[in-house]
Amino acid sequence: MVRVGIIGVGGIAQNVHIPQLKECADAEITAICDIDENALKKVGDDLGIDEKYRFKDYKDLISCTEVDAVEVCTPNYLHVKMAADAARAGKSINVEKPLSVSLADTKELTDAIKDTNVVNMMCMSYRFRPAVRFAKWIMENNLIGDIISINVEYLKSSAFMEGRRLDWRFVKEYAGTGVLGDLGVHLIDLATFLAGDLKKVSAQTKIVVKKRKKLDSEEYAPVETDDYCSFIGEMKSGAVANFMITRCAIGNVNTIKFDVYATKGVISFNLNNPEVLGVCIGEVDVKANGLHTVDVPKEFFVKQEQTFIDLINGKECKYAPHVEDGVKLQGVLDAICKSAEEEKWVEL
Numbered sequence: 001m002v003r004v005g006i007i008g009v010g011g012i013a014q015n016v017h018i019p020q021l022k023e024c025a026d027a028e029i030t031a032i033c034d035i036d037e038n039a040l041k042k043v044g045d046d047l048g049i050d051e052k053y054r055f056k057d058y059k060d061l062i063s064c065t066e067v068d069a070v071e072v073c074t075p076n077y078l079h080v081k082m083a084a085d086a087a088r089a090g091k092s093i094n095v096e097k098p099l100s101v102s103l104a105d106t107k108e109l110t111d112a113i114k115d116t117n118v119v120n121m122m123c124m125s126y127r128f129r130p131a132v133r134f135a136k137w138i139m140e141n142n143l144i145g146d147i148i149s150i151n152v153e154y155l156k157s158s159a160f161m162e163g164r165r166l167d168w169r170f171v172k173e174y175a176g177t178g179v180l181g182d183l184g185v186h187l188i189d190l191a192t193f194l195a196g197d198l199k200k201v202s203a204q205t206k207i208v209v210k211k212r213k214k215l216d217s218e219e220y221a222p223v224e225t226d227d228y229c230s231f232i233g234e235m236k237s238g239a240v241a242n243f244m245i246t247r248c249a250i251g252n253v254n255t256i257k258f259d260v261y262a263t264k265g266v267i268s269f270n271l272n273n274p275e276v277l278g279v280c281i282g283e284v285d286v287k288a289n290g291l292h293t294v295d296v297p298k299e300f301f302v303k304q305e306q307t308f309i310d311l312i313n314g315k316e317c318k319y320a321p322h323v324e325d326g327v328k329l330q331g332v333l334d335a336i337c338k339s340a341e342e343e344k345w346v347e348l
Helices: 011-023 037-047 058-063 076-088 104-116 130-140 179-195 282-287 304-312 323-342
Strands: 002-007 027-033 069-072 092-095 120-122 147-155 198-206 211-213 220-222 228-235 240-246 255-262 265-270 276-281 292-295
Touching: 002 011, 002 058, 011 027, 011 037, 011 304, 027 037, 027 058, 058 076, 069 076, 069 304, 076 092, 076 104, 092 304, 092 323, 104 323, 120 304, 120 323, 130 179, 130 255, 130 265, 130 276, 147 179, 179 198, 179 228, 179 240, 179 255, 179 323, 198 323, 228 323, 265 282, 276 282
Parallel strands: 002 027, 002 069, 069 092, 092 120, 147 240
Antiparallel strands: 147 255, 198 228, 211 220, 228 240, 255 265, 265 276, 276 292
16 A cells, blocks of 8 residues: 655645545555645545644655655645655655746756656646547557647636636746646647657747735735747657647636647547547548547546556556656746747757
8 A cells, every 4th residue: 555645735636636546546645734724624634634644844744654655736846845855755756747947946856866766757637638648549550640730729717717816826936937837838748748859949928917916915916927828839750839828718717629630630639528539530531521539448548646656566657757757848848938038939
């Protein structure tokens, strides 16, 4: 049984990590940590965790003898330090995305992993969706030919949430980027997962809601991170990728659209319905312009948290994202930021 400690029990932990871990027959949550006493009590009570294993200091959770693996579910600027400390303590680590606020900051963690060789994984959640896994299989088997272009959208309306205040996601020091790192990193991961590495990027970002009330007062402060990001990427294969990421798309709660156009066919998915895949493959489909949906076979259904536990137990987990993937993605985020700031193409 893998004993898991979670650092940060906010939304992502409560909505993804905890429910999935509870489904794992070979794992149990034995300790939690958060600076918010109310969240600590609520989650601790819900999970039935003894109060002596509810920590406010993450180092106490890491040193706890009842913890084998650590999940880092905190704001971006804390990921590297917390994960590195856990790795140096010999704990397996699962880190939320993006890995950090800049590529330079990731070295401490990569050094810690190199020194300890601990099991590690990144929470690139959409890599685990059935439609994505099936698309990967189709492309690996060269059923659609050479990729020509990729069109990707991530649409949310969360910038306009009534009463939303200046939480850490709007502060550059804590988040690094806005929708680019919070949402766009998923799209970049999917694009590179399916079609290979990016070669260069040209980007534009925009802050739409310029100021928000602080968390602890009625005083307004400026928003420092992007609400919108659009960029073009050229893949090393020569394919062109078009990305649009926004939290200003009224009418969308969490929509991810992905289209891959290739010389022998098309793959299309909308992750609001991740169990089906749009395809136009083969001579009959192509001649009939027959883009249609198919149900994803059950062999492509996997869960993020079970994958992490399987890695710890020494099981082969094809396509599992690791910290090295997070480092590569961080380099892309840095290049996109530079491109937007300097208004030019940036090589990776």
